[in-house]
Amino acid sequence: MAPIAPPRILVADDDSVSLLFLASALHELGCEVTAVANGMNAIAACEKQKFDLLLLDRRMPDLGGAPLLQALRARGNLVVAIATSAELDAITRDELHAAGYVDALTKPIGIDRLASVLADTLPDWQVGHAHIASTVEVRFCAIDLLDDTGALASVGGDAAALRGLRGLLLQDLAATIPLIAATVQPMSMQDLRDYLHRLRAACRYCGTPMLAVAAARLEAKLGVDDRSIQVEFVEFVDACERTSAALVTQLSPEAS
Template identity: 40%
Template sequence: MPLSIENQRQGLAPDTQTRVLVADDDPASLLFLTEALRALGLDAVGCTDSANAAERAIAEPFQLLMLDCRMPGGGAESILHRVRDAGCNTLAVATSAEFDEPTRQRLYACGFQDLLLKPCQQADLRRIASLVDPTLAAQDVLDDTQAIASSGDAQVMQALRGLMREELLQLEREWDGMAQNPARLRERLHRLLASCGFCGTALLAARTALLQQQLVGGQVPTPGSIAGFRSALRATIDALQDSVPVR
């Protein structure tokens, strides 16, 4: 069955390689970013022209946009405005050689999920790529060794993981309302972090700890940390479904 136009715009094609559009007018930066992303197993497409980048982002299915802040004819912000006006909600990351605090705040307000400072390392790209593909994060989605060590044996681990999956499904359903209540969210994340330890959900534990740290410190969670948490939440739910035997 063909995908709808909206699905194509949001990059929802099933069973396809994760596609990233990289827009950068500097040939060296563009070459490094695209090749490094390809080394991570992503399908990276490069653009040196802002108008062409916006057109491709609207017309083709991408899961992530990496947009340079300073390009002839309009940088990251102008490209993203065109993309959003066309109804495309693809995750977007702004790249630049420098970000002062006013610029950071403006880019987040504009709708960017994260910022990437250039020059960058492979670890920085892995962090950015994990926003759309949690398996690229440094942590495994599930760590059986940790889970068995915490729970005592495999049978107990499986029982705990079954309970946790139900808990995560409920959290996913209630997320929109919970995200509007920082105090409630902090409490929920505190309990979730303990469950992650018993069940060996390593990736979700890392994302939960980051989000909790921002909330406890009185910060407004960045769009990147929220997107990373939700992505890890869904990846963990799927992994637990495969991990827990069908009764």
């Protein structure tokens, strides 16, 4: 039997962290990925090559969602398209469906959800690559996002101090992850290594074990000329997103 060619996926998203995670996760799931940061670049990419699936963000500064897909359809592009968005209500879903999207996914999108989408829309991927779909989820399933008991012990039981430290960590993640994902003036390998080292120390005080493990795994892989680093990179970005979401929930006024 001839080997199954990897599916070609176009991802368009103006959020650098989301774009990086989706591209890395799809690569880990056995896909060839073209990642672009706006609607016009998505149109240009579709004019240069044929894709098997389009993942298009609903809101981008120039063109996204329904108008973007309508522009592609007007150019004769009939590839299956799925919308992504941080917010999706029933009306928005109906609008996207009317524009031609077969589905709409709410961000953040985990690697397990991406695997499910590929299995539903690309039968050849399901045959050739479904066995790797749970790689990241299995490795992370037993690791807690937040360890309140351990974190409080590290700051002498001072809940206010812990809250302050976690607030600083949340700000740091929001500021630094886009730099890691940037295509213009990206963080250097040495800067990334230094950042991961500092981050692991912060994780001990803040009680964020999943993020600490992901940072350690990625740091250990840096400099290794091996595509397997993609697993660690996907884990790290996923852990950043999950940890940030957990911290936002815990630090919200309603949780006080």
